[in-house]
Amino acid sequence: MRTQTRTLIAGAVALCLASGIVGGLLGAWWAPGDQPAAVAQTATGCDVTDVAGRVFPSLVTIQVAGAEGSGLGSGSVLDREGNILTNDHVISSAAAGGRITVDFARGAAGVPATVVGRDPSTDLAVLRVAPGGATLTPIAAGDSSALVIGQPVVAAGSPLGLSSTITAGVVSALNRYVDVGQGGQPSALVNAVQTDAAINPGNSGGPLVDCSGRQVGVNSAGAQVPGGGGGSIGLNFAIPMDFARSVAAQLISTGKVTHPSIGVLAVTVTDEMARATGLPRGALIDQALPGMGAARAGLREGDVLIDVGGKPVDSVDEMLVAVRAHSPGQSVQVTYVRDGKKQSAPIPVSAL
Incomplete structure (x- = not known):
């Protein structure tokens, strides 16, 4: 099964993919002088006033x-x-x-x-x-792998420099790959959360939270219509918190990030996809990159990874975290399903 949404497991190589959105519509807002303010809304099933009280500290x-x-x-x-x-x-x-x-x-x-x-x-x-x-109040960490389409979420930040601004909406899609590289600098939002909660310039880097005020994403980019101009058009993207936490932990520990890779492009097999296709929950390989670990171990397009290094994986987020627990040069034991049958293989981990 193929899809326009591809996720680079290494997270270090930019691919020019549209992520299921009409080509040319995506434009990431980069200038740190981020802009338009938004007004707090009410998301169905979410007490935004309570969320604001939990997040603002x-x-x-x-x-x-x-x-x-x-x-x-x-x-x-x-x-x-x-x-x-x-x-x-x-x-x-x-x-x-x-x-x-x-x-x-x-x-x-x-x-x-x-x-x-x-x-x-x-x-x-x-x-x-x-x-x-300053008084330091750590934000509560949420589980981005548990997000579902239609779930209410709240974005917090300082659009146009207007601090303590929140906007509310829902998770409108999952598993987006958004190429946000500028010039010669490759950069990508890996397995991004798509939301219609307004994310305008200035929100960049702020938390996307669930109805309990737990951070499930890092607000990062918004789509713009061709020609630019205007504020949020309801297509906005956040980096999943599970992945962001793993990167942050490396930065805090060593000041840099090594990107272990098993060399696959993959998408999450959601519950809906599993019901429609009969595939198990996991990470569906869309492409095994030639010459890298998975391809060398015999994995191929259509295989579904369900366990990496002894850790069950239900999503690409979970696979990314599992792969990142290994160092380049090591091998990781992977269990996958091909044509309805479980198989396993050791896969060399590379560095990107």
């Missing part, structure tokens, strides 16, 4: 100034050590010696921040403020 506005210009974005507090998760494109103009400050939605303003680490290929970055410089 963990929400920050990020101000940057560097040789390439100045602007702003959003972020969320990860822990009490002062680590803050955001998009790489929010802080990239100041990463090489500029000034970065953080305003807490419910706390101190103008707090100096330093770059812990960046991963431009996945558009994620971690900043750090001194623990004594």
